[in-house]
Amino acid sequence: MPTSAKKGVREKKRYGDVSLCVCVCVCTRLQVDWKFVQRFLSIQKVLFPSWTNQSVVMFGTLLVVTLTEQLIIYQVGVLPSQFYMVLADKDYAAFSNLVILALLLILLNSTLKSLDQYICSQMYVGWRRTLTESLHADYFRGRVYYTLNVLREDIDNPDQRISQDAERLCKQMSSMASRLIVSPFTLSYYTYQCFHSTGWIGPVSIFGYFVVGTISNKMLMGPIVHTLFEQEKLEGDFRFKHMQIRVNAESAAFFRAGKVEHMRTDRRLQALLDTQKLLMNKELWLYIGVNTFDYLGGFLSYIIIAIPIFTGLYDDLTPGELSALISRNAFVCIYLINGFSQLIDLSTTLSDVAGYTHRIGELREVMADILRRQCDYDPASGDDYDFDSDFQVHAGPSDTAFVLDRLSYRSPGSDELLVEELSLKIGQGRHLLVVGNTGTGKTSLLRVLNRLWEADSGFVQMTTCFGPRGILFLPQKPYLTDGTLREQVIYPLKDIYPAAGLVDDERIFQFLELAGVSSLVKRTGGLDKKVDWNWYDVLSPGEMQRLCFARLFYLQPKYAVLDEATSALTEEAEGQLYRLCKQLGMTLISLGHRSSLEKYHDLSLRLCGGGRWELTSLREAGSSSQVIEDTSF
Numbered sequence: 183m184p185t186s187a188k189k190g191v192r193e194k195k196r197y198g199d200v201s202l203c204v205c206v207c208v209c210t211r212l213q214v215d216w217k218f219v220q221r222f223l224s225i226q227k228v229l230f231p232s233w234t235n236q237s238v239v240m241f242g243t244l245l246v247v248t249l250t251e252q253l254i255i256y257q258v259g260v261l262p263s264q265f266y267m268v269l270a271d272k273d274y275a276a277f278s279n280l281v282i283l284a285l286l287l288i289l290l291n292s293t294l295k296s297l298d299q300y301i302c303s304q305m306y307v308g309w310r311r312t313l314t315e316s317l318h319a320d321y322f323r324g325r326v327y328y329t330l331n332v333l334r335e336d337i338d339n340p341d342q343r344i345s346q347d348a349e350r351l352c353k354q355m356s357s358m359a360s361r362l363i364v365s366p367f368t369l370s371y372y373t374y375q376c377f378h379s380t381g382w383i384g385p386v387s388i389f390g391y392f393v394v395g396t397i398s399n400k401m402l403m404g405p406i407v408h409t410l411f412e413q414e415k416l417e418g419d420f421r422f423k424h425m426q427i428r429v430n431a432e433s434a435a436f437f438r439a440g441k442v443e444h445m446r447t448d449r450r451l452q453a454l455l456d457t458q459k460l461l462m463n464k465e466l467w468l469y470i471g472v473n474t475f476d477y478l479g480g481f482l483s484y485i486i487i488a489i490p491i492f493t494g495l496y497d498d499l500t501p502g503e504l505s506a507l508i509s510r511n512a513f514v515c516i517y518l519i520n521g522f523s524q525l526i527d528l529s530t531t532l533s534d535v536a537g538y539t540h541r542i543g544e545l546r547e548v549m550a551d552i553l554r555r556q557c558d559y560d561p562a563s564g565d566d567y568d569f570d571s572d573f574q575v576h577a578g579p580s581d582t583a584f585v586l587d588r589l590s591y592r593s594p595g596s597d598e599l600l601v602e603e604l605s606l607k608i609g610q611g612r613h614l615l616v617v618g619n620t621g622t623g624k625t626s627l628l629r630v631l632n633r634l635w636e637a638d639s640g641f642v643q644m645t646t647c648f649g650p651r652g653i654l655f656l657p658q659k660p661y662l663t664d665g666t667l668r669e670q671v672i673y674p675l676k677d678i679y680p681a682a683g684l685v686d687d688e689r690i691f692q693f694l695e696l697a698g699v700s701s702l703v704k705r706t707g708g709l710d711k712k713v714d715w716n717w718y719d720v721l722s723p724g725e726m727q728r729l730c731f732a733r734l735f736y737l738q739p740k741y742a743v744l745d746e747a748t749s750a751l752t753e754e755a756e757g758q759l760y761r762l763c764k765q766l767g768m769t770l771i772s773l774g775h776r777s778s779l780e781k782y783h784d785l786s787l788r789l790c791g792g793g794r795w796e797l798t799s800l801r802e803a804g805s806s807s808q809v810i811e812d813t814s815f
């Protein structure tokens with residue numbers, strides 16, 4: 183971020199399944215400046231990683247095509263002067279040949295132009311793929327997507343930056359490419375031709391005209407980049423509001439929230455449209471500047487040509503020769519001015535490119551920063567953890583899952599410790615229940631154990647690997663991915679284990695049955711039948727929790743961390759599922775409020791708020807529980 187940037191005030195709310203980040207005010211000043219150049223170049227490094235890259239080959243092909251196109255355009259451009267000559271001489275044979283030549287050149291020209299457009303479109307698709315894949319690579323590495331969406335407050339709508347802004351940047355760059363690529367060649371060639379016809383006065387006045395045009399457009403463009411940036415952010419916020427309603431339609435409907443949501447959504451729309459209007463007002467001045475320079479350009483060519491004519495340079499020519507010469511000179515001057523005008527016209531596209539470049543550049547910088555910090559904090563997060571390959575490797579015997587030593591943690595942005603100096607070893611076969619009032623930091627303990635949050639002080643170590651052979655977490659909100667029933671069950675494995683086919687199918691059917699959701703096979707039409715519904719819309723909360731247990735049975739980790747995983751089920755169903763987990767050899771670490779959970783656990787960790795905690799054995803002689811002083815088991 184530029185040093186002049188003032189941090190926006192962000193309002194963060196959690197709504198159902200999605201967390202909503204709204205930038206109330208971002209006063210960042212973004213322009214076509216050095217920061218833009220740096221960000222633009224770093225994006226170019228992604229798009230053109232090596233000289234043999236496909237984008238470079240396409241760019242080279244585009245250069246050849248556009249240069250050939252320019253040669254043909256020059257030939258077409260001087261045709262009128264040749265027509266003047268043959269018509270003045272009444273030379274019928276030459277006229278016929280000229281007509282045939284004109285037809286051929288025009289055909290060739292239009293073919294090359296179409297090819298030029300085709301290559302630009304291909305480049306756009308290629309660039310979009312490369313840029314989006316590179317953003318995805320960072321976004322999904324380690325826990326960047328979590329930190330970016332939940333913890334970082336300095337970046338709005340990362341989803342929109344990846345899906346929409348990257349697309350628009352590539353589109354605008356591809357529309358600029360063919361014009362920019364050929365400019366140095368055409369400008370040099372036509373400058374030479376113009377100098378040849380008019381002397382120094384022609385190129386100097388055209389160049390001066392270009393400099394004035396560039397300076398005034400740069401001034402008009404300044405405020406546009408920032409407003410475009412702001413407009414894109416509001417566009418993302420507006421879309422997010424609709425997504426929020428789509429995801430939580432049922433909850434909103436129970437509240438009869440149509441009116442209030444209508445008002446709030448309209449408010450987002452209003453903010454977006456106001457900014458769009460502001461952008462258009464600012465663009466109006468840029469358009470006036472650009473169009474004035476376009477028309478002045480056409481007019482300037484006649485002034486330049488008039489100078490050698492009025493100074494008598496061409497007095498010895500016949501009227502036919504003079505007409506041909508004026509026509510040819512007019513073409514050369516107009517084309518040179520046109521070349522410069524096109525560069526000025528590009529300023530409107532450049533202001534868009536600058537806006538998108540800043541948004542994507544900022545995202546890349548923040549993701550790189552998150553990755554750096556993440557690796558400092560948790561070196562393992564730098565490696566691309568592969569759930570699937572880990573599943574194939576036996577993690578080896580490990581009788582402890584976590585070791586905590588004088589661990590203290592707090593929630594982000596809070597001064598108060600949730601838990602202070604907690605020492606605990608979570609070992610195999612000793613089932614732990616974590617209880618405590620709302621907001622005392624139960625789920626936060628899992629966040630710290632899973633390294634989503636940094637500890638305030640103390641030591642925490644996960645001594646068993648994460649994954650099916652080690653530790654698995656079932657979060658409070660059941661997570662269902664998009665895909666088939668099989669993909670839900672084997673998630674987060676990408677591939678079927680141990681091998682595709684009947685054996686695996688049998689296991690899945692059996693675990694669905696044990697989890698009490700075998701009816702889903704019929705509803706979906708089979709394990710591999712693609713469903714066109716959103717799983718969250720059609721399953722009840724209890725079914726979702728049961729499906730997550732089927733997943734747990736399938737993966738059979740050594741340690742299962744269950745965060746209120748049975749809150750939507752009856753105590754009877756809860757008992758069945760817990761007993762099954764134990765029969766399958768899992769050690770349970772559960773979070774919950776129900777006292778009925780106690781009978782499935784050996785230890786109870788009570789978080790009392792204000793940093794205090796208490797560890798109690800639930801299996802001591804006699805029925806009464808006993809506070810434990812020694813916390814290593």
Ligand SMILES: Nc1ncnc2c1ncn2[C@@H]1O[C@H](COP(=O)(O)OP(=O)(O)OP(=O)(O)O)[C@@H](O)[C@H]1O
Nearest residue numbers: 332333593594595619620621622623624625626627
């Ligand atoms: N991303 C976040 N940023 C800031 N504060 C957070 C964040 N997530 C949770 N908190 C806060 O941290 C505190 C502990 O939250 P936590 O989710 O651990 O509560 P809990 O004990 O699991 O409660 P519950 O029983 O309701 O699940 C709460 O005050 C919560 O508001």
